[in-house]
Amino acid sequence: MRLAFSGLLLILLASPLQADEGMWTFDNFPARSVQQEYGVRIDQAWLDQVRLATVRLENGCTGSFASDNGLILTNRHCTFSCLSEHTDADHNVWRDGLVARHPGEEKRCSSQQVSVLMTTTDITKQVADAIAELDPPEIEETATVTISESENVETGEAVVEQDEAESVQTVQEASDAAINEARNKILTRLEQACEAEAKGKISCEAVALYHGGQYFLYQYKRYSDVRLVFAPEVGIGAFGGDPDNFNFPRWCLDAAFLRVYDDDGQPAKTPDYLRWRAAGAQAGEPVFVPGHPGSTERQLTTAQLELLRNVSLPDWLMRNAELRGRYKQFSTVDEQAFDEVQEPLTRIENGLKVRKNELAALLDDRLMDQKRQREATLRAAVTADPVLAAEVGDPWSQIDQAIVEYLPFRKQYLYIGAGVGFGGKMFAYARTLVRGAAERAKPNEERLREYRGTALPRIEQSLFASAPVHPRLEQIQLAFSLGKMREELGPDDPNVQKILGNHTPEQLARSLVEGSGLADPALRRKLWEGGTVAVAKSDDPMIRLARAMDPEARALRKRYEEVYEGPIKAAAENLARARFAIDGTSTYPDATFTLRLSYGAVKGWNELGHEVDPFTYLGRLYARNTGQPPFDVPKSWMQRKRDLDMKTRFNFVATIDATGGNSGSPVINKDAQLVGLLFDGNAYSIAGAYWYDPALNRAISVHPAIILEALEKVYDADYVLGELSEAAGR
Amino acid sequence: MRLAFSGLLLILLASPLQADEGMWTFDNFPARSVQQEYGVRIDQAWLDQVRLATVRLENGCTGSFASDNGLILTNRHCTFSCLSEHTDADHNVWRDGLVARHPGEEKRCSSQQVSVLMTTTDITKQVADAIAELDPPEIEETATVTISESENVETGEAVVEQDEAESVQTVQEASDAAINEARNKILTRLEQACEAEAKGKISCEAVALYHGGQYFLYQYKRYSDVRLVFAPEVGIGAFGGDPDNFNFPRWCLDAAFLRVYDDDGQPAKTPDYLRWRAAGAQAGEPVFVPGHPGSTERQLTTAQLELLRNVSLPDWLMRNAELRGRYKQFSTVDEQAFDEVQEPLTRIENGLKVRKNELAALLDDRLMDQKRQREATLRAAVTADPVLAAEVGDPWSQIDQAIVEYLPFRKQYLYIGAGVGFGGKMFAYARTLVRGAAERAKPNEERLREYRGTALPRIEQSLFASAPVHPRLEQIQLAFSLGKMREELGPDDPNVQKILGNHTPEQLARSLVEGSGLADPALRRKLWEGGTVAVAKSDDPMIRLARAMDPEARALRKRYEEVYEGPIKAAAENLARARFAIDGTSTYPDATFTLRLSYGAVKGWNELGHEVDPFTYLGRLYARNTGQPPFDVPKSWMQRKRDLDMKTRFNFVATIDATGGNSGSPVINKDAQLVGLLFDGNAYSIAGAYWYDPALNRAISVHPAIILEALEKVYDADYVLGELSEAAGR
Secondary structure, three states, X not given: OOOOOOHHHHHHOOOOOOOOOOOEOHXXXXXXXXXXXXXXXXXXXXXXXXXXXEEEEOOOEEEEEOOOOOEEEEOHHHHXXXXXXXXOOOOOHHHHOEEOOOHHHOEEOOOOOEEEEEEEEEOHHHHHHHHHOOOOOOOOOOXXXXXXXXXXXXXXXXXXXOOOEEOOOOOOOHHHHHHHHHHHHHHHHHHHHHHHHHOOOEEEEEEEEHHHOEEEEEEEEEEOEEEEEEEOOHHHXXXXXXXXXXXXXXXXXXXXXXXXXXXXXXXXXXXXXXXEOOXXXXXXXXXXXXXXXXXXXXXOOHHXXXXXXXXXXXXXXXXXXXXXXXXXXXXXOOHHHHHHHHHHHHHHHHHHHHHHHHHHHHOOHHHHHHHHHHHHHHHHHHHOOHHHHXXXXXXXXXXXXXXXXXXXXXXXXXXXXXXXXXXXXXXXXXXXXXXXXXXXXXXHHHOOHXXXXXXXXXXXXXXXXXXXXXXXXXXXXXXXXXXXHHHHHOOOOXXXXXXXXXXXXXXXXXXXXXXXXXXXXXXXXXXXXXXHHHHHXXXXXXXXXXXXXXXXXXXXXXXXXXXXXXXXXXXXXXXXXXXXXXXXXXXXXXXXXXXXEEEEEEOOOEEOOEEXXXXXXXHHHHHOOOOOOOOOOOHHHHHOHHHOOOOOEEEEEEOOOOOOOXXXXXXXXXXXXXXXXXXXXXXXXXXXXXXXXXXXXXXXXXXXXXXXXXXXHHOOOHHHXXXXXXXXXX | OOOXXXXXXXXXXXXXXXXXXXXXXXXXXXXXHXXXXXXXXXXXXXXXXXHHHEEEEOOOEEEXXXXXXXXXXXXXXXXXXXXXXXXXXXXXXXXXXXXXXXXXXXXXOOOOOEEEEEEEEEOHHHHHHHHHOOOOOOOOOOOEEOOOOOOOOOOOOOOOOOOOEEOOOOOOOXXXXXXXXXXXXXXXXHHHHHHHHHOOXXXXXXXXXXXXXXXXXXXXEEEOEEEEEEEOOHXXXXXXXXXXXXXXXXXXOOOEEEEEEOOOOOEOOOOOOOOEOOOOOOOOOEEEEEEOXXXXXXXXXXXXXXXXXXHHHHHHHHHHHHHHHHHXXXXXXOHHHHHHHHHHHHHHXXXXXXXXXXXXXXXXXXXXXXXXXXXXXXXXXXXXXXXXXXXXXXXXXXXXXXXXXXXXXXXXXXXXXXXXXXXXHHHHHHHHHHXXXXXXXXXXXXXXXXXXXXXXXXXXXXXXXXXXXXXXXXXXHHHHHHHHHHHHHOOOOHHHHHHHOOOOHHHHHHXXXXXXXXXXXXXXXXXXXXXXXXXXXXXXXXXXXXXXXXXXXXXXXXXXXXXXXXXXHHHHXXXXXXXXXXXXXXXXXXXXXXXXXXXXXXXXXXXOOEEOOOEEEHHHHHHOOOOOOOOOOOHHHHHOHHHXXXXXXXXXXXXXXXXXXXXXXXXXXXXXXXXXEEEEEOHHHHHHHOOOOOOOOOEXXXXXXXXXXXXXXXXXXXXXXXXXXXXXHO
């Protein structure tokens, strides 16, 4: 892969960013650069309309309103949990898709939520004032929550609680701790005040940009009644499966429609929707992508990149490659096993491709050399400015030190503290119930931050959802993770001995899964509502295990926050302050699963000397059909082949700076018309975690022409199609 | 892990090696250093006796004669193929072990061969003369064969043909190619002349030491009738299983007895055996280990280390971690599956631990920085000596260039050329039959070197052996490797399309395995003996596939040899020449699965501040018993517990520089008495691939006291025990 200049050096040299680089906030979009490069004028009305037409799927995706009646376009792969929820012995929605013919056939997605960003308020000054008023020192434990489509590389097995905690805080020095606590308190207070004022219609979230260079309060309108309207078969929605994932040329109809409903059970009114342009965009035409990129790590220090390269990524890859092998072998046992395993298998295979390419990027010495060089330049710039140096200190050494302190107990933290040793949904439910009971008994401001009042509705929705729990799969996940814990911590480790006793991982997993009732949402609800008393009295074996391990898990988390995460965050803020002092907002902040706007053009790339065409066409889909998964064109498409126009554009690529979380984003033209549906990137896009390379990094999208062609001629989906036509006509 | 000085810098600085470092040849043992450090005098008689008492197991291990009647002590894990061979639905020798009570109960190990090194002859001058006579240029394709216990990191799935080819040669420049060919011809000629003279009793092998600094002809007495006399249950032979592998403290009776027979069916006469010292050696006592370390890579350039770190090792680890997951899941299906998978699973888990720790060593920037520094020092020394510089050229740049040329077709070579895309025994048989027929039709000197006349007996033994072939396992291995090939080469790759057609990897694997008769040794013999005609006429689907892919596989191998392996070997020889010019034989050559002698002392190490005792004792074995694999003490040991002395020493560690291939080596004292049986190293020993660290690197051995205690009180093994007593008494 060729090397691109990343943001940092360019800031320091006051050079422009790479063409098309950046995931920009809506209040700081580089309209002038876009006008210069593409001759397109983006004004505030355009930005407002696009913002209101773009939605966040709280499981880590993006979507766009496609009608004024709450219809949402997103990716099929963003509806995985809903497809699984409605897949049972009789109906395989995962495999066969869903074509609702009328509202009554829409399927409720019980763990899905949808948000629209209504306003953003700069609260940087309030935060600074609260910190200025401080009397040091004071320490307390808090945490914040981050959600992203891509799982945490350290802890991220399949995410069940969407509120996978990324705890942050409590610091090595009292002053850092007090500052952090004061900051968290003012943020929580502003959030609460905001929600109180909005009386439940609005969800308020504090957002740190530029690693703390700016703070904002984001107000979202949130929809909790979300229903599936249309999803195609897996055979076309994920044609090519894992072999084709992150590759292009490509032929995936990775599209689905959802609909949001108001509390009165009526479709939500959504006047700010996107008109579709069936012809799409032409090669070279400028395009724009609003969406919620999950996270990028373009500002990590070299020590942090080395930790990822040497420890976190190889560990994650080896662990999950092995789990993939288990899933694949299990899928051969019977048809039901095959069906059950599709969701976690797809998730893990996607993760493996991502991490593998991330590791490859970090193993390229040129990248590391460049990062080292830029780090040296920034350190020199800070040293040359005594005032700035006094303000920010030596964050690089603080990070080095935090890593040194973390590594000796990293595996303990990972397996026991972060729960990687306890795979599967059932233990995750148990931990949430045990912890949730204890935390809810405390005043709001003293809780672990993922159990604060404003976060509870989402926990409850996920806990009470009737998402299926497959006992055989649970046993595999739990036995695998217990075995891996024994392998990594050693059979003589006290925690391992406490957990396993004389059992093998397989025996323990079986007895826990067979003995537990937590697959039943009713029991989960009862335990949640029963609080500390109910949890203390429960003799459910999964609850007993979570209860027994909770003190140790909390102690490890506390130590992790104190010696690692807190200092890292404090140092990262100082680093960001240094950069911000030099550069202000002339660049973009790292992705944080908040609304951003990227821009670029429809364009292929040069792959080892040959030019990749930016478009694919329907005809070649049939040429690649082998009749066997994952290259089996579904029966519906075979039957209607004669009716279809083989020259219909299918997928296309563009020079859009995007990442996980942008899945489901609309691709729009200068007139804010929908000209594509982003669903993936090429293999080079994965290095985008660390830098943007305009020569090779490409986002992959579904063309609107193939969606419309399929809805009309393959699926006879008059219900959706009529709505789209009507919307286009307004 | 702490850093140690490796050989290279010490050579350049003319400093002594690390204490106890080195795998020395018998003709260059550093007796003076040993006398200085340990006060022990090693003379020629001692060396001769030890050499004749030490055997090479041709599957990649070492053993020692334990009586004058052909009895051999080695590790249980060195008898895997024999244990598998005698495991069927009725008798699970793998799990239950074998205690022969008389000669008739011994079990033939049909794919095992045993060799004793009789003489070595320095042929460096003959090789140099043959090259000096050359008229350049001339090019031809040849190859040599290497065998080692540890599999090749690039190609090494389960090794079926023990002659896994490590082809070497044909070079970027005509003169290199001609030199290489002349060298190979003189080596083959000297081997042939040697064997002709010995009339079939002796096997002659040319050996390159110091990467070509010296050439030797090694003459081995070879035994092909090898029988299993004793092996304990897997529960005690591998107590602790994978979790304990490469760990210490440890409690493994990883011991087994074999016996070699002469052609007349009588036990071989082996007067040069080792007497046992039941009391073993005391802490601090000097000990010696003769054996056949397989390979070390202490002289690789930084570019080669980076290739391993960035590409080969991560690839191998991810691929095999996934295959491990498949095996583990398959093992849960039924008892038979569990039994079938034990051998390949154990092999792969061992490999994963090794590679994982090798990767960790290479990801330690301190190691790479040190290697870089030493490389710079050596380059400077060469530059400073114009005569030497003219002779050796710039081997570092040659290696860099070879890697650059290799990488673009590496995956093609690996999956198609080296056959990683075709897992399982059956395809390996097919490839050997197809290639063997074609090669045997050529004059000896024109064949691929692994099919030269002197190599055929071993191929035939392995091909005609009745080792079991498990169809379900074959399908898993083949489907997995085909799927991985599609993943890595891409579904649109012409070779992938030619192989898979419209089939899934699973479908193709099933039809090949179900349709092929190659599980039957009689058919393999028939095809082998039928030669090109029989192979060409065969419509066995596995033969058909091997036949169809052979031209492409050969072409890839040729390209690999021409642009990569040949130039690498030529450069490595020039590097070795540079080192040899400066240092001569005052250091030891990299391991080559030829006879070596290491030395050190019985000694623990300091593990994160706490001293590890060098011995373990029987009592704690029972304390660690969970009753469940892999921590289940076998029933035999539970029943006899009361009779056993709980203070019996079990395993111990010593500062011995050893590696894979040393498994089964005797540990002996200054009087050449057996005081231990080497079977493993601690986790730090794995970094020994690249350097020796006297502070942490430890070899792990079985104590003779526990072997004798077990034979007498657990197994009532009077047959073996009587023979040992008698041998001790002589």
